[in-house]
Amino acid sequence: MEFTLLGNALIGAAALWGSIRYLDRDGRLTAAAPRPWDVALGASMLGLVVGRLWAMIGAGTNPLTHLFDVLLIRGGVDTVGASLAFGAALAWGYRDRLAVATDAIAAPALFGLAGWHGGCLVRGACAGTPTTLPWGVEGTGGVFRHPIEVYAALLLVGGGLLIARAWRTGSLPGRLGSLAVVVAAGSRALTEPLRLHLGSGLLGFYLVGTLAGIVMFAIAGRKGHRPRPQQPAEQA
Numbered sequence: 001m002e003f004t005l006l007g008n009a010l011i012g013a014a015a016l017w018g019s020i021r022y023l024d025r026d027g028r029l030t031a032a033a034p035r036p037w038d039v040a041l042g043a044s045m046l047g048l049v050v051g052r053l054w055a056m057i058g059a060g061t062n063p064l065t066h067l068f069d070v071l072l073i074r075g076g077v078d079t080v081g082a083s084l085a086f087g088a089a090l091a092w093g094y095r096d097r098l099a100v101a102t103d104a105i106a107a108p109a110l111f112g113l114a115g116w117h118g119g120c121l122v123r124g125a126c127a128g129t130p131t132t133l134p135w136g137v138e139g140t141g142g143v144f145r146h147p148i149e150v151y152a153a154l155l156l157v158g159g160g161l162l163i164a165r166a167w168r169t170g171s172l173p174g175r176l177g178s179l180a181v182v183v184a185a186g187s188r189a190l191t192e193p194l195r196l197h198l199g200s201g202l203l204g205f206y207l208v209g210t211l212a213g214i215v216m217f218a219i220a221g222r223k224g225h226r227p228r229p230q231q232p233a234e235q236a
Contacts, residue, residue: 008119009048015115016040019108023164032104033094040105043089044112051082079188080205099220102177103167110160110180117156120149128194146194152187159183174220178213185209 020036023029029036055078056063090109094101120126127139128148136144163176163183189206 007122008116009044011119011122012112012114012116013041013044015118016044016108016112019111019160019164020105023104023107023167029104033097033101036105036108039090039093040109040112043086043093046089047082047086048077050085051077051079054078054081079202083184083209099174099177102180103173103175106176106180107160107164107167110156110163110183113184114153114156114160117149118153120147126150128191128196148191148194151194152191155187155190156183159187175217178216178220181213181216182210183213185213 017037020029020040024036033039053063055076056066058078090102090105091098094105126147126149127137127145129146130136130143131146132144133146135147137147139145159180160183163179166179167176185206185208189203189210192201192203192206195201
């Protein structure tokens with residue numbers, strides 16, 4: 001029985017909460033995205049539940065007859081189900097101000113995801129494919145492996161810092177939320193070849209996600225640059 005993935009969730013939640021608190025120190029984040037902690041945490045929890053159920057069903061386990069296994073998290077959380085559920089919940093929570101709110105919550109979401117990946121250090125599950133690099137972590141049989149989850153966490157933190165800085169200086173509505181999708185999916189696409197897989201992996205899903213983020217970024221830019229309609233000249 002394994003409960004350590006719950007530790008990952010707590011670390012991710014702490015990173016999400018801390019980044020929201022820091023970026024909202026002047027109240028600007030809350031003004032753009034009301035109740036950011038409640039909405040983001042709720043979306044994250046829904047993502048974990050859906051991703052866990054998705055993983056159980058994919059492994060041939062009936063959640064209705066194995067309810068306790070949802071908490072044990074033996075087989076992990078399915079990334080596809082978790083990502084889709086999180087995005088849908090966030091979009092629903094901010095449906096009346098989606099572009100502005102997702103821009104504001106973009107960086108904290110990436111920091112929270114980085115905390116989830118970085119939690120591998122607590123549960124000793126960072127290792128990927130074998131490597132001879134000096135920062136490799138020792139795996140079973142004394143083989144040194146890429147600390148793949150740390151790679152992903154660093155990419156997410158770097159993207160989050162850039163987005164947080166861009167948000168503080170102002171940007172076209174919708175662009176930073178789209179860029180966060182590119183960073184989240186792209187960081188996994190970049191690290192996917194170094195991961196250990198029992199099956200085919202999820203590289204295709206992450207590439208599609210990256211492309212979708214790029215398309216959304218381009219659409220947001222076009223909307224932001226639409227010329228304003230000219231007002232009719234006043235008659236003398």
